[in-house]
Amino acid sequence: MIMRDPLLFRIKHAHHYRQGDDWCIYPMYDYAHPLEDAIEDITHSLCTLEFDNNRRVYDWVMEHCLDEEEIPSRPRQYEFNRLNLGYTVMSKTKLGHLIEEELVGGWDDPRLPTLAGLRRRGVPPSAIRSFCREVGVTRSQSRVQIDHFEHALRDDLNPKAPRVMAVLDPLKVVVTNWDAGEVDWIDANHWPRDIDKDETRPVPFTRELYIERDDFREDPPDDFIRLAPGREVRLRHAYFFTCEEVIREEDGTVTELRGTVDPETRGATAPDGRSPEGTLHWVSAVHGVPFEARLYDRLFEVPAPDAREEHFTGFINPDSLNVQRGVLEPAVRDLAADQRVQFERQGYFWPDPDDSTPDALVYNQIVPLRDTWGDEDRLTQAELEQRRREKEERKERQRERSLKGKTDPVENLDDAQQNRFERYHEALGLSRNDAATIAGEDALAGFFDAALEHYDAPKPLANWTVNELLGALKDRTVADLPFGPEAFASLVRLVDTDVISTRGADEVFTELVKNGGSPEAIVDEHDLRQVDDTEALRPTVRAVLDDHPDEVARYRDGKKSLVGFFMGQVMDETNGAANPKLARELLQEELDA
């Protein structure tokens, strides 16, 4: 459609903001794009899917407006699907709307998937690159799950981010068997043992500490492995601690925990070998540095906010930003200002480049740690099962619909074509489908009829016309082919009379489409005459099996589909000349021997 009357430029007597009134002719996209690419020596011109239609014009302009020698390297346009991410929006318009409506802070809001936003959030460029490598480039429209992105982030950050301890929602703990003035400076490794790095920092242990409020439950569920009344846990890098007393306010909120530490467990290992299930991070209440933590969650509550009938802003997650006032271990002051760190058991963070100052630290959460406990929203086995069922049902519905929608190909034919169809179907005995397919295209039917004059075998000719010729034509017509009905008929005769195999015929046909010529000559030239002699074929079959002992073993072990692989080898070896039926029989014989 677009090629029927491509529009390349328009004439408009208008003032141009830079060229003034010098020109009254303005190029259209279809004209400017290919020419610019060619002039700039572009080799791969990439664009999004909606320009797929325009590729024909692109090629046409290139061909008709430039001589070969004017094109340093012929540009080719490739289209791809743009990246869609779950639980967010990617289009500039929609992002702009969020900013205009002040639903987010600006283009660099860390909740946004913009480069400015990701950068401010602390996402390293290398993580973005590895994410892109992982998801790949595709022509199918799809939406990438946010999990993939988060995985790429963690994977990138894991070996780069030194571990430190930070409590985001502090709950006070008093160690009753520890003197008020005493400080134990513990040398704690910045890195877990599975990362090949060894740097430590001093962490102060004191009588008063903070732990995460979430890490304590008065009435813990069975699978809760953290702190509860009477229970012992490990304080990371420090001592085993047992909770003995819970202090509450009038309304019942817990304000403080009291308990004791086992002095024998310094370094967080016990001489008697006991090992608590839970390990908690903590920060000294005396040395701890107050800071602000900004936790980011998905911006929208639904996976595809832009694919709904309602306006996408209606799905905004009200809790996408969660600001906490926490305490940090003092050693973070010694880290570089832009150092990305892992707050143990929390996630990866870095200081906000705009708002963080030495006196008022502000940390952005880059990505939380993977958490397999609790009520997060990953798919359970049952949900996976459910999805499988839904997919099956969807397929079943599609099957019904596609069967119901099926039409008789004859319906679309005009009167003359109808007559032709009847001749093909009834007189020549072609299937309804083949007969209608050929009858429906006048040029093709003429070609078929002419070929019939040279080889009177309607069925094989029709098979080749429909299944091979049609595939090679694409948007050309038979008139554009470098060969005529006679050569085509000869080819069909050769394969129909077993002079060549279908595989050999494919080669002949490819050559014919490319350069024309006579099928018989091509057969001789490429030595494609079919080998029907069992004893002539046997050595080849044996050689193939000898060359692939592993595959033979796997075949005998039950992987019968390898027959196809062996067949391919035999056909390759004989350049397509082996009689396939014979080759298969021989293979079976040798393999089952």
Place this chain on the structure above:
RNA sequence: UGCCCAGUAGCUCAAUCGGCAGAGCGUCCGGCUCUGGACCGGGAGGCUGGUGGUUCGAAUCCACCCUGGGCAACCA
């Protein structure tokens, strides 16, 4: 309505000329562990959207259909 593109494991993608349907993520189980993290080992998961055809052999070629998306001109 016409034309174009896409449909393969729960998700994102591979599969050279038509010749062994695979990978990563997720999930489940086990191991390790001073992070319920990371790491290591193993398993489950497929009518390649459907029907028919061509072929010794089809995810791949042909016809028709289904589903989703794009384009239909003076925008890019």
